[in-house]
Amino acid sequence: MREMLCSKDSYLKEFDASIVKNYGQEVVLDQTAFYYTSGGQPNDTGKLVAEGKEYPVVDVYRQKETGEIRHKLKEEMPSHIHAVHGVIDWKRRYGHMRHHTALHVLSRVVLDAYNALVTGSQIYEERARMDFSLAELNDEQVKFMEEKANQAIAKGFETAVHFIAREEALQNPELIRTQINLVPESVKTIRCIEIKGFDLQACGGTHVKNTKEIGSIKITNVESKGQGKRRVELVAENP
């Protein structure tokens, strides 16, 4: 099994690894801090360094059939190389972490205020969006959401990662309120992100350690995505 280092430590920017499979322009490592595209969070980019030469990593994805985490390179990795040093593009990743955590805060605010669940989300380096099962969303509500989220962020809540057995997670009322049922049945251990004293959700992504790192959020757009579905876009500013 390939170990996902970023799953336990989202602040790991560099790491050493061995190549376990070399497909030329794509390699599989024994462990990696590169996040692969999943759960609305884009892959990391960065580089693998070997024998003093840099090999830019342009994509990281999970190959469906094999489950391999493939690091796609700009150019071929020579077959004689076995050890590499990985470096994450931190500016991009940290943008993902801040916006990802901002979405957790927003989703909790919307759940508490309107009892609305999340139906989808997409994170970018400098913005993010989230879809809610909401029939309407007026300007006053948007202003309220933004204020509540910023109040929570300013409190400086610490975050923590937990690995919880599926049966236990399915009995946790906090988790049931978020869409834990969407986690495939084959997954026996569920990774959860706690914003201590504020929120708990099943999630596989990378998050900041303290909500203060988000800065503050600004809701930049709200639009209807069909009946009973509203999309909210935000930017995390002033980190």
Ligand SMILES: [Zn+2]
């Ligand atoms: Zn998350």
